[in-house]
Amino acid sequence: MKVEYLNPFIAATRNVLSTMARLDSTPGKPYLKNGRSTFGDVTGVIGMASETVAGNLVISFRKSCILAVVAKMFMEEPRAEIDDEVMDAVGEITNIICGGAKAGLAKLGLAFDLATPTMIKGRDIMIRYPVDSPIVVIPFATDAGEFVIEANLAERR
Amino acid sequence: MKVEYLNPFIAATRNVLSTMARLDSTPGKPYLKNGRSTFGDVTGVIGMASETVAGNLVISFRKSCILAVVAKMFMEEPRAEIDDEVMDAVGEITNIICGGAKAGLAKLGLAFDLATPTMIKGRDIMIRYPVDSPIVVIPFATDAGEFVIEANLAERR
Numbered sequence: 001m002k003v004e005y006l007n008p009f010i011a012a013t014r015n016v017l018s019t020m021a022r023l024d025s026t027p028g029k030p031y032l033k034n035g036r037s038t039f040g041d042v043t044g045v046i047g048m049a050s051e052t053v054a055g056n057l058v059i060s061f062r063k064s065c066i067l068a069v070v071a072k073m074f075m076e077e078p079r080a081e082i083d084d085e086v087m088d089a090v091g092e093i094t095n096i097i098c099g100g101a102k103a104g105l106a107k108l109g110l111a112f113d114l115a116t117p118t119m120i121k122g123r124d125i126m127i128r129y130p131v132d133s134p135i136v137v138i139p140f141a142t143d144a145g146e147f148v149i150e151a152n153l154a155e156r157r
Numbered sequence: 158m159k160v161e162y163l164n165p166f167i168a169a170t171r172n173v174l175s176t177m178a179r180l181d182s183t184p185g186k187p188y189l190k191n192g193r194s195t196f197g198d199v200t201g202v203i204g205m206a207s208e209t210v211a212g213n214l215v216i217s218f219r220k221s222c223i224l225a226v227v228a229k230m231f232m233e234e235p236r237a238e239i240d241d242e243v244m245d246a247v248g249e250i251t252n253i254i255c256g257g258a259k260a261g262l263a264k265l266g267l268a269f270d271l272a273t274p275t276m277i278k279g280r281d282i283m284i285r286y287p288v289d290s291p292i293v294v295i296p297f298a299t300d301a302g303e304f305v306i307e308a309n310l311a312e313r314r
Binding site for chain 2: 045046047048049050051054055056084087088091095112113114115116117118119120121122125126127128129130133152
């Protein structure tokens with residue numbers, strides 16, 4: 001995955017969390033994913049596909065972080081657990097971030113359609129992608145805790 | 158998801174397991190998925206996306222079944238555990254089944270691109286998709302144990 005492809009994902013992530021949940025998020029230094037386990041307690045995965053590129057965007061939240069995000073999105077008290085509505089919110093966030101990144105990536109000549117997101121509950125769940133696509137992880141810090149986005153968008157060979 | 162869309166998935170599944178692993182599989186009666194947990198011990202998920210349709214194909218194997226499939230694919234003794242190579246094989250199977258179904262679905266006027274597959278290890282892992290896409294489950298019986306495919310392909314609204 002080319003480094004220049006990261007910026008649209010970072011910009012879309014910060015923008016979506018800022019507008020949907022009024023939450024500032026600070027990106028850390030990107031690194032290549034080592035191992036295959038989920039970082040957070042709830043994870044959204046969305047596929048990006050066209051004839052020329054393929055990959056996934058993953059966003060994985062620590063429990064404290066997603067519960068704060070959802071409370072702010074819905075203007076309610078934080079929930080105690082990751083329930084179905086929280087998982088649906090993760091799907092919506094995943095979808096909107098990737099949709100936002102898509103516009104930025106189009107300017108770099110990358111066009112693709114988005115699949116529907118999949119949401120997975122549980123930390124350290126083993127998730128694996130085809131081995132030939134290195135996965136770049138971008139950690140984010142917020143006042144409510146950590147989350148990461150992971151992306152492995154690559155041109156098809 | 159329209160019932161007529163099921164047949165290309167069923168045909169591709171049987172064909173892929175027959176040719177790749179010399180394994181006969183018998184489809185049972187399709188049903189709507191109730192709950193959101195993984196059926197098997199290892200699960201492949203792939204996104205299908207175009208401007209007109211979106212959805213996922215899921216294939217979820219009981220451990221005994223996938224270990225037998227992989228042993229037959231690689232012409233080796235069955236492994237004891239679901240390791241990285243087994244997970245990669247699940248991804249390949251998911252990819253090839255969906256690629257086969259894609260050809261059949263094109264004849265029904267449905268065109269889409271495939272994302273890269275995601276493989277998830279563990280039974281009863283909570284996986285959720287956007288709530289407006291009902292998921293059809295097709296159970297399959299084999300001499301080596303059970304697996305299911307699940308699909309929620311639908312036209313975009």
